[in-house]
Amino acid sequence: MNKTKYINSCNPAAVIFDLDGVITDTAEYHYQAWRRMAEEEELSFSRQDNEKLRGVSRRASLELILKGKELPENKKLELMERKNNYYREQIKTISDDDILPGAVDKLNQLKNAGVKLALASASKNARDIIENLGIEDYFEVVADGYSVEKTKPAPDLFLYAAEKLNLLPSCCIVVEDAEAGITAAVSAGMYTVGIGPSARVGRADLVYNSVAEIEIPEMLALLEKR
Ligand code: BG6
Numbered sequence: 760m761n762k763t764k765y766i767n768s769c770n771p772a773a774v775i776f777d778l779d780g781v782i783t784d785t786a787e788y789h790y791q792a793w794r795r796m797a798e799e800e801e802l803s804f805s806r807q808d809n810e811k812l813r814g815v816s817r818r819a820s821l822e823l824i825l826k827g828k829e830l831p832e833n834k835k836l837e838l839m840e841r842k843n844n845y846y847r848e849q850i851k852t853i854s855d856d857d858i859l860p861g862a863v864d865k866l867n868q869l870k871n872a873g874v875k876l877a878l879a880s881a882s883k884n885a886r887d888i889i890e891n892l893g894i895e896d897y898f899e900v901v902a903d904g905y906s907v908e909k910t911k912p913a914p915d916l917f918l919y920a921a922e923k924l925n926l927l928p929s930c931c932i933v934v935e936d937a938e939a940g941i942t943a944a945v946s947a948g949m950y951t952v953g954i955g956p957s958a959r960v961g962r963a964d965l966v967y968n969s970v971a972e973i974e975i976p977e978m979l980a981l982l983e984k985r
């Protein structure tokens with residue numbers, strides 16, 4: 760790869776990674792935790808319903824599960840806390856074994872190419888997870904569920920990361936597995952790499968089935984479109 764070419768074009772560039780479903784498969788743990796809560800509350804919640812929850816905040820997820828059912832605020836808070844406790848129970852044992860194949864290799868390749876790395880996750884558990892995975896030192900900036908009020912699909916989380924990196928949005932490429940995340944990154948004026956089926960992330964500039972399949976030169980060439 761021609762390293763200087765990419766760096767000169769954006770001086771430097773950044774790749775902002777989503778966490779859940781991109782670097783590690785916590786999407787499944789979120790699903791299990793919500794399902795347990797939903798079963799206890801006799802709410803119907805399928806894997807298909809779960810697809811809509813990908814990338815969206817804890818509160819927005821609960822509202823989607825409730826499907827318009829009205830509950831007092833204190834009950835909603837209790838349900839979110841209960842789900843989070845179930846989720847935290849599952850992530851306690853996360854280790855570097857839970858990093859999705861190819862993710863560390865891509866982080867290393869980007870670092871070696873002089874690209875800045877950031878993490879932008881809607882999750883309030885993101886910091887604990889990257890520490891358990893042992894990858895926190897890769898990221899110059901970590902934007903999480905505490906960083907902004909409006910998370911994905913609003914652009915705020917990605918704009919927050921770009922501002923902390925001191926880079927223009929047009930110098931940032933976002934790697935995302937969620938439709939809400941692609942929408943957020945497009946609204947932020949960033950380039951997008953979708954991980955997963957086109958039905959979900961087809962709006963992205965580039966789509967790969969998995970992180971392992973990302974072609975770094977092809978991805979960084981997006982910046983040449985500026
Ligand atoms: C996102 C997940 O990363 O974080 C969502 O894709 C989740 O499924 C959201 O709802 C919020 O996570 P948390 O850990 O703050 O409940």
Ligand code: MG
Pocket residue numbers: 777778779780781813814935936937940
């Ligand atoms: Mg995700």
